[in-house]
Amino acid sequence: MKAHDDFRQGLIDGIPIGLAYIAVSFAFGIAGAAKGIPVWALTLISATCLTSAGQFAAIISMTAGGTLVELILSQVIINLRYSIMSIAIGQKLVEKATNWNRCSMAFAVTDEIFAVSCGRPGDITPRYFYALMTIPWISWTLGTFLGATASGILPLIVRNALGVAIYGMLIGIIIPPAKTNRHIVAVIVISSVISLMFQYLPLLSGVSSGFVIIICTLIAASIGAVLFPVEEETDES
Numbered sequence: 001m002k003a004h005d006d007f008r009q010g011l012i013d014g015i016p017i018g019l020a021y022i023a024v025s026f027a028f029g030i031a032g033a034a035k036g037i038p039v040w041a042l043t044l045i046s047a048t049c050l051t052s053a054g055q056f057a058a059i060i061s062m063t064a065g066g067t068l069v070e071l072i073l074s075q076v077i078i079n080l081r082y083s084i085m086s087i088a089i090g091q092k093l094v095e096k097a098t099n100w101n102r103c104s105m106a107f108a109v110t111d112e113i114f115a116v117s118c119g120r121p122g123d124i125t126p127r128y129f130y131a132l133m134t135i136p137w138i139s140w141t142l143g144t145f146l147g148a149t150a151s152g153i154l155p156l157i158v159r160n161a162l163g164v165a166i167y168g169m170l171i172g173i174i175i176p177p178a179k180t181n182r183h184i185v186a187v188i189v190i191s192s193v194i195s196l197m198f199q200y201l202p203l204l205s206g207v208s209s210g211f212v213i214i215i216c217t218l219i220a221a222s223i224g225a226v227l228f229p230v231e232e233e234t235d236e237s
Contacts, residue, residue, distance in 0.1 A: 010131025029147025
């Protein structure tokens with residue numbers, strides 16, 4: 001694929017993610033403004049941090065009088081799963097990708113961008129990934145600004161509805177590949193069962209949500225790798 005086509009395809013693939021991010025970041029802007037955080041501060045947070053769960057947790061910690069240490073630890077725990085995703089993306093990068101490419105691309109590793117990039121056939125080029133992250137980043141920042149600005153105007157029922165937007169977005173990412181691959185369905189079920197165990201078993205219920213995500217990911221992915229190994233392509237194919 002030519003470099004121009006690679007960049008263009010990245011922009012196209014990023015449009016659905018960007019549209020979904022507007023709704024979620026809009027909700028973040030509303031939630032942050034309701035807690036008294038200035039519009040400029042909320043916009044700056046979204047422009048420098050692409051992590052919905054981490055950002056929601058951050059504004060709670062900041063407005064509740066939490067210490068800087070608590071804020072840092074909560075972000076490390078919640079966002080630790082992105083290190084796993086970055087390693088997986090790194091395995092798909094073309095050999096000519098530089099260390100600068102890897103470091104700069106890591107800024108925009110989110111659940112949705114990870115799913116789309118790793119689901120793409122073949123290797124990932126830096127041009128494709130930069131294009132893929134562009135529209136979601138703009139949408140995330142713009143949505144936060146609009147939500148923070150519009151806080152207090154929208155009725156309560158609309159603001160509450162936007163709070164579940166992220167779950168609909170994540171479901172929309174996993175459903176298409178699950179329709180054509182029963183192995184993906186099995187891994188999703190395994191991960192869901194493990195998550196429910198942490199939710200309802202007394203001995204496990206005290207584990208933080210960030211660690212639960214990491215543990216579910218590692219266990220489900222490991223079981224999936226053992227039970228459903230991906231056959232390596234031969235040089236001739």
